[in-house]
Amino acid sequence: MKIAFYGSSLLSSYWNGAATYYRGILKALAGHGYDITFYEPDAFDRQQHRDIEPPEWARSVVYPATEEGLRSVLAEAGGADIVVKANGVGVFDRELLEGIVAQSRPEALRIFWDVDAAATLDEMRSDPSHPVLKALPSLDMVLTYGGGPPVVDAYTAFGAQRCEPVYNALDPDTHHPAPRDPRFEADLGLLANRLPDRESRIEEFFLRPAAALPDRQFLLGGNGWHDKGVTPNVRAIGHVGTGDHNAFNCTPRAVLNVARDSMANVGFSPATRVFEAAGAAACLITDAWEGIEMFLRPNEEILVARDGKDVAEILAALSPERAKAIGEAALDRVLAEHTYALRAEQVHGIFQQHQRTPEAA
Known part of the structure; x- marks a missing residue:
């Protein structure tokens, strides 16, 4: 299955604390056979401060932070089975969310993946026109990297069809004991x-x-x-x-x-x-x-x-x-x-469960 993932950056952790989360989850999901493309804007000097080169387990697309660049990557959403918009991309967040809803196939699984759910929910409470609030009826689920029952209850009350926390974890290939420096x-x-x-x-x-x-x-x-x-x-x-x-x-x-x-x-x-x-x-x-x-x-x-x-x-x-x-x-x-391999098993199970439900069919 093909995943189109629109996030802040996979290649750089510069002003991007979610980088290791994206890398850990997506690398482990690739091990389950998913064909992953990660779309990130060329913004905030992140490409000048890369931590990794494009990995073998995901196709990396860096697009200009322009309206033309936005249109070019949203045009690819229609080819994916699972389309994900993460929060906090930093440029065109509203347009990206609206775009994945409009451009993905009707049978595709549409997900908002919130790596700052508590802050997003605070914004939604104070802004009835918030793009996430408006998009919830068209999204199949919300995944978050934390928040537990309070976040699940809040998203459900706002109308999310499903909300599941997928917590941060460890990739032992990347983070491990090392000599003192x-x-x-x-x-x-x-x-x-x-x-x-x-x-x-x-x-x-x-x-x-x-x-x-x-x-x-x-x-x-x-x-x-x-x-x-x-x-x-x-x-x-x-x-x-x-x-x-x-x-x-x-x-x-x-x-x-x-x-x-x-x-x-x-x-x-x-x-x-x-x-x-x-x-x-x-x-x-x-x-x-x-x-x-x-x-x-x-x-x-x-x-x-x-x-x-x-x-x-x-x-x-x-x-x-x-x-x-x-x-x-x-x-x-x-x-x-608490490894990303275990978190990916959780996400893989969520994806499979969604495919089997009558509502998804």
């Missing part, structure tokens, strides 16, 4: 782009502990932090490509996960960074959100902080031996229960 030496590392709906939480969970522990070293990776005021013990190093993620996660004593506002409020939304860090056997500290125990056991496989004071206390008491034990336990858990 002197470039990333620190007591606590954080990898996160600077975004308006996460900055205040990073100030609380990362910069406040740094100020409280002046004798400890803090490492901040990600785009946008070059002009942020920080204490002398914080080193901002800019964008970190996916090829360096394993070393980044393996070198500091611990690494930190900080959820975006909407995901923290809804819960059940582990970021890709959670599984990347666990896959590298890193000791992970996370801000508190509902549903953590579904993925990793607090105090055994992950450490949970309610605020910056908790982060500082955890870090001050964290021995190398305990950090190592937590990281190894996390790795064992994600390899057993």
Whole structure:
């Protein structure tokens, strides 16, 4: 079966936190025999910051971020059995969603794949003309990369025929334990782009502990932090490509996960960074959100902080031996229960189930 997938970028993680999610899910789906084409716009300098070359398991189409480029890729939707529009492409999002509905075949499976469901739902609540809200009657299902029951209930209430969370996970071929790298030496590392709906939480969970522990070293990776005021013990190093993620996660004593506002409020939304860090056997500290125990056991496989004071206390008491034990336990858990191979089995089952239903026929 042919899948046409319209997303932000498969080839670049630059200002594109969903890259490893797309890669993990689609690579594993290709293993089930799907013929996948990923369409991404040439926008936001992503093509100048590629992390990977076009993979063998998907056809990659990079199109100009113009109306002509948009028309050229939407014209291919009619040749696919499954047509997917992901949120957050960044250019022509409304037109892409309307286009896949209009240009796909009547018998094709039409999917909106939401990698920021809590934020999308907030927008829909405040905007009756939101393109997703208008498209729901024409879509067969919504898939999300998190959100649990609150997101499923909200999408169903808005009229989605079906909503299924397909959580982030680990591709052990890509993220795994690696040698330490002197470039990333620190007591606590954080990898996160600077975004308006996460900055205040990073100030609380990362910069406040740094100020409280002046004798400890803090490492901040990600785009946008070059002009942020920080204490002398914080080193901002800019964008970190996916090829360096394993070393980044393996070198500091611990690494930190900080959820975006909407995901923290809804819960059940582990970021890709959670599984990347666990896959590298890193000791992970996370801000508190509902549903953590579904993925990793607090105090055994992950450490949970309610605020910056908790982060500082955890870090001050964290021995190398305990950090190592937590990281190894996390790795064992994600390899057993949270790989993209398992997520792809879930998605493959959803696709097959849809084909068998009388409504789909």
